[in-house]
Amino acid sequence: MPAHPLNTDDFGGQMYDLSMSDSARPLLEKVVKFIADEVDPITEEFHAMAEGREDRWSWVPGQLELLEGAKAKAREQGLWNFFLPDAETGEGLSNLDYAYIANELGKNSLASQVLNCSAPDTGNMEVLERVGTPEQKEKWLRPLLDGKIRSAFVMTEPHFASSDARNVQTQAVRDGDEYVINGEKYYASGAGDPRCKIMIVMVQTNPDADSHLQQSQILVEPETPGVDVLGPMHVFGNDDAPHGHMHIKFTDVRVPAENILLGEGRGFEISQLRLGPGRIHHCMRSIGAADKALQLYCERGLTKSAFGKPLIQLGGNIDKAGRMRIEIEAMRLMVLRAAKAMDVLGNREARVWISAAKAMVPERVCQIIDAAIQMHGATGVSQWTVLPSLYHSQRTLRLADGPDEVHNMVVGRAEVARYQPQPLSGLQTGMVDYENPLQIDRIDLPSYDDTMFI
Numbered sequence: 001m002p003a004h005p006l007n008t009d010d011f012g013g014q015m016y017d018l019s020m021s022d023s024a025r026p027l028l029e030k031v032v033k034f035i036a037d038e039v040d041p042i043t044e045e046f047h048a049m050a051e052g053r054e055d056r057w058s059w060v061p062g063q064l065e066l067l068e069g070a071k072a073k074a075r076e077q078g079l080w081n082f083f084l085p086d087a088e089t090g091e092g093l094s095n096l097d098y099a100y101i102a103n104e105l106g107k108n109s110l111a112s113q114v115l116n117c118s119a120p121d122t123g124n125m126e127v128l129e130r131v132g133t134p135e136q137k138e139k140w141l142r143p144l145l146d147g148k149i150r151s152a153f154v155m156t157e158p159h160f161a162s163s164d165a166r167n168v169q170t171q172a173v174r175d176g177d178e179y180v181i182n183g184e185k186y187y188a189s190g191a192g193d194p195r196c197k198i199m200i201v202m203v204q205t206n207p208d209a210d211s212h213l214q215q216s217q218i219l220v221e222p223e224t225p226g227v228d229v230l231g232p233m234h235v236f237g238n239d240d241a242p243h244g245h246m247h248i249k250f251t252d253v254r255v256p257a258e259n260i261l262l263g264e265g266r267g268f269e270i271s272q273l274r275l276g277p278g279r280i281h282h283c284m285r286s287i288g289a290a291d292k293a294l295q296l297y298c299e300r301g302l303t304k305s306a307f308g309k310p311l312i313q314l315g316g317n318i319d320k321a322g323r324m325r326i327e328i329e330a331m332r333l334m335v336l337r338a339a340k341a342m343d344v345l346g347n348r349e350a351r352v353w354i355s356a357a358k359a360m361v362p363e364r365v366c367q368i369i370d371a372a373i374q375m376h377g378a379t380g381v382s383q384w385t386v387l388p389s390l391y392h393s394q395r396t397l398r399l400a401d402g403p404d405e406v407h408n409m410v411v412g413r414a415e416v417a418r419y420q421p422q423p424l425s426g427l428q429t430g431m432v433d434y435e436n437p438l439q440i441d442r443i444d445l446p447s448y449d450d451t452m453f454i
């Protein structure tokens with residue numbers, strides 16, 4: 001029977017060695033100190049400055065200067081671009097080492113940006129660094145790596161179920177030296193930010209090819225004529241300005257043919273490269289968010305009293321704290337194992353591990369944040385705690401980069417495939433199929449190559 005991909009060879013114990021490397025450990029200590037000394041003190045001020053601004057889609061005077069000041073200090077101290085594993089342009093951290101650092105980044109809403117490690121730029125930089133031409137790298141990767149511009153990844157379409165990327169309908173048609181793009185997209189995160197200067201757009205270029213070879217990814221500058229930002233999509237009523245999750249229409253948008261990434265029909269191939277690390281970075285930060293929520297749960301429970309006792313002593317509240325800690329540590333191991341699998345097996349072979357973490361973590365972290373909200377009473381849903389914002393981002397993660405169900409399907413499919421009879425072969429004799437002695441009917445399992453989010 002084939003082994004389950006989550007339970008394969010442990011590569012001489014490597015898969016169980018989840019410790020941070022000695023070389024990365026001092027970096028983690030520096031990050032923790034830097035966030036405490038330089039990022040925590042400006043976070044509240046940064047967000048407060050934006051309140052009441054007239055144009056929600058701009059930054060107020062002084063706001064970016066505050067951020068840039070912290071970014072400059074981070075860069076000076078070498079705390080910059082950690083996310084690119086084994087790359088010449090980044091710190092060259094392994095996925096496992098980065099997991100420990102991303103956990104710290106998840107505790108503060110500005111930290112990722114200050115250290116130039118925020119989505120969707122990280123995924124976009126990784127794509128450009130792996131498959132960009134020298135010209136594409138010079139024009140867009142360099143300023144992204146320098147933290148000078150920001151970017152968006154534009155795939156999801158409002159009228160088609162985008163968890164199956166074969167549904168992408170936005171067309172890019174070659175016309176001489178250009179592609180002409182027509183279509184509609186929504187939830188393009190980051191496309192509202194005035195600093196967003198490049199978008200990677202998923203398009204259909206080869207409608208007659210096999211279903212997973214029809215799509216391509218192409219670079220589009222937001223100022224190109226025909227790119228019309230129709231407005232922000234809301235998340236529980238919040239427009240998340242000026243970052244934004246934008247609704248965009250493309251009408252006869254002309255871009256140079258050399259803006260295509262890697263070549264026509266290779267969109268799925270690029271996504272498999274990008275989505276592994278992107279998903280796992282989110283999960284790593286999610287563990288940090290859960291840690292923060294549990295801290296707030298305990299602090300609140302210890303400092304408020306009702307019915308003659310601190311809240312933490314009422315009902316099953318101490319047990320709940322225990323269960324939350326147990327789940328956080330289980331999730332941490334799951335994420336570290338997925339990161340290690342990426343380092344040992346490569347992103348593609350580690351996909352079942354990545355899906356297992358992505359299916360488990362945001363759902364459980366939502367439950368933990370929800371418990372912390374409950375412990376705070378009405379304050380828990382108010383602007384006085386970070387809990388609503390933590391909850392929003394974790395709840396949306398259950399959809400973004402593939403909904404929970406798709407990731408459960410990936411793990412389930414690998415499980416079922418173990419027991420699936422092999423295709424008939426010459427071994428079948430008489431009444432008994434020796435490869436399928438229980439006579440189980442084969443069922444069609446979605447193939448790895450046909451599903452973008454896998």
Ligand SMILES: Cc1cc2nc3c(=O)[nH]c(=O)nc-3n(C[C@H](O)[C@H](O)[C@H](O)COP(=O)(O)OP(=O)(O)OC[C@H]3O[C@@H](n4cnc5c(N)ncnc54)[C@H](O)[C@@H]3O)c2cc1C
Binds near residue numbers: 188190
């Ligand atoms: C805040 C936010 C930010 C986002 N940012 C971006 C971005 O920057 N760029 C971008 O391109 N997209 C972005 N998205 C979109 C996100 O990636 C999509 O919502 C996601 O891929 C699902 O696609 P869909 O919304 O079309 O849902 P659909 O494909 O219509 O799926 C709807 C539901 O169907 C069910 N379903 C689907 N497949 C299965 C299955 N195999 N088994 C069982 N049930 C299933 C699930 O319950 C799923 O939630 C963002 C979304 C949010 C909310």
